[in-house]
Amino acid sequence: GGLATSPAVIIAARAIQGIGGALLLPATLALLNSLFAEGPQRNRALAVWGGAGASGLTIGALLGGLLTQHFGWPAVFFVNVPLAGLVALAALAVIPRDPGRGERRRFDIPGALSVTGGSTLLVFALVEGPELGWGSLPVAGAFVLAAALLVVFALVEARSADPLMPFRLFRNRSLTVGMLVTFVYMATFGVLPYFLTVLLQSIHGYSALQTGLAFLIPSLAIAAGTQAGERLATRIGTRASLLIGFAIGVPGTAVLALGFDAEVGYGLLVPGLIVSGVGQGIVWTAMWIAAATGTATHEQGVANGIASTALNIGNAIGLAVFTVIADLGTGGKTGQ
Structure with a gap:
């Protein structure tokens, strides 16, 4: 019982976090794509942004495990309040002001x-x-x-x-490809953390802290892949980088499946986690480069909003499809 364990409180907290994330993702991307010129400079900025996200995943997994183990799961919500406040104050000092707008939009x-x-x-x-x-x-x-x-x-x-999403933007083939790749990425690679968490905690009985430690390897591999993605995109182009990323990530994920068994340990997951993570990192950087290429500076927010929406819908569809497949494969068993 109690306020902290109320389902309504959980749903409200997740909804607020979701709204915040939905606002921040396209906003940060639009900021980067507006401040840095298209080409090597922007590619590098997006790689740093992607690497920061992977580093945040590592730190967040470990910190979340520690907080959950010592203070209970509500602590993972409370810790975001001072962190978000500090970031908001820092943004006022670091991020340049928007230029004045001569034209008002409805x-x-x-x-x-x-x-x-x-x-x-x-x-x-x-x-x-x-x-x-x-x-x-x-x-x-x-x-x-x-x-x-x-x-x-x-x-x-x-x-x-004055449309919210001008359809003329889809004449930009790079944006369309970036949106489709983002959808596919989240419908496939994007569902892995959920099933890994289920495997580690429900099947192997890992604690929250042990699960956070287990996510160190894939997080570091993804961070390395984001940097490789920038170098590849700058040297051989975005399309080739995407193909290379998927060519590495798909076999890595197939190898990862060998460790999805109740009788095997974490060690069998490690090779797949590394190879798949590197591939994911390459695709992650390259797909955002694609989504930003060829779009005017003042429309970067809309373009990245489109790609971000494809990311979230792709994750929902992928999770639903793979959950059905997993349920069919286990005959409805819970794995206990």
């Missing part, structure tokens, strides 16, 4: 409401489908409403004088 409220509602319902249906059943009324209804709202969004954007 906020596309119908477009924002329809796409937010449609995307939210789609993610809800995908996440709850394996649990409630794909033919259940809530899930089927969510799919229908999501489709209707997304059609409304498309109609609104096509007719709006």
